[in-house]
Amino acid sequence: MARYLIAGAGLAGAVLARELAESGAQVVVRDERDHVAGNCHTERDLETGVMVHRYGPHIFNTNSEEAWDYVNRFTPFRPFINRVKAVTHKGVFSLPVNLHTINQFFNEAFSPAEAKAFVEGLGDDIPEPANFEEQGRKLLGSALYESFFDGYTRKQWGCEPSELPASVLKRLPVRFNYDDNYYNAKYQGMPEQGYTAMVQAILEHPNIQVELGCSVAPQDAEGFDHLFWSGPLDQYFDCQLGKLGYRTVYWTEERSQGDALGNAVLNYPDMSVPFTRKHEHKHFTPWEQHEQTIVFTEFSKATEEGDIPYYPVNRPADKALFRRYVELAKGCDGVSFIGRLGSYRYLNMDLVILETLAFARAFLNDPSLTFPPAVEEMLAQ
Secondary structure, rough: OEEEEOOOOOOHHHHHHHHHHHOHHHHHEEEEOOOOOOHOOOOOOOOOOEEEOOOOOOOOEEEEEEHHHHHHHOOEEEEEEEOOEEEOOOOEEEEOHHHHHHHHHHOOOOOOHHHHHHHHHHHHOOOOOOOHHHHHHHHHHHHHHHHHHHHHHHHHHOOOOHHOHHHHHHOOOOOOOOOOOOOOEEEEEEEOOHHHHHHHHOOOOOEEEEEOOOOOOHHOOOOOOEEEOOOHHHHHHHOOOOOOOEEEEEEEEEEEEOOOOOEEEOOOOOOOOOOOOEHHHHHHHOOOOOOEEEEEEEEEEEEOOOOOOEEEOOOOOHHHHHHHHHHHHHHHOEEEEHHHHHHOOOOOOOHHHHHHHHHHHHHHHHOOOOHHHHHHHHHHH
């Protein structure tokens, strides 16, 4: 019987463990934290009773029926629509930019067709945007871009928007109707009992052993048939080629009575405000009632020693370094790299699930695989 070790009890590690266990293998899952679910870990705040997203908000959204059926297999999901508001020096507006945002911002009453023509006339004449800033100015014009994206991007990424690829902004929609649903996905919701309960259910299998509060090193793979590493790719190699660039986030917390923000998420794009956003966690579970509330104020910074890496910076130097680590990884036997940290990509939860399921199936047919098929395809481009 095959025996596998998985480093990390986050979503990727849990889904992989379940698939391997159901194939008949014995699986040990280890995580240095004292809980499962990684950065989507949720827990009840003892003082307020609110279900808190301890490492920042996670809203499950997907167009994949397979991903939606998978998470609902382990826990019931309740409907939740993320309606983000942006607090600016000009007022509070709905995001993503939509017909209401445009009419309110410019004090107009445009129809959808009028708004579309108006915004197209605002855009800078940039035939082929080469970076985030040029894409924003072409898509929205300077006034909307500077009010909603320029400052937020500088705070979130700690660099000039012109240093980021145009593709980042291409994914953000501009809507010429009054739809203020932040996501454009068929399935959207929250697990009724939180993400940690969902991941615990995924890991609940007689062939899975979970060990928390213990880190994993490459040499720990001795005695196992294979190691699956869901931590940072560069850390597996003790950063011998250099450190991959990440941004991290941290929060301050406030508790009070009643309703503090009136919404789950508020963005703060202005550079005069040092933080990027605030989240009021009780609004993520609208089916619950709480007299008290808890608000997280989120700050972004460069990752330092001891920080949790969140967002790969992915500037050209980082991409080049990542490819060097990939070549190093492919020279190693008995180890595979999974999840967003193992593949140095920011992935939504549904993609983590889908890619991990695909990888598990592929690995069971070919145990020499170093990365999920989607990563191999990306590297081949």
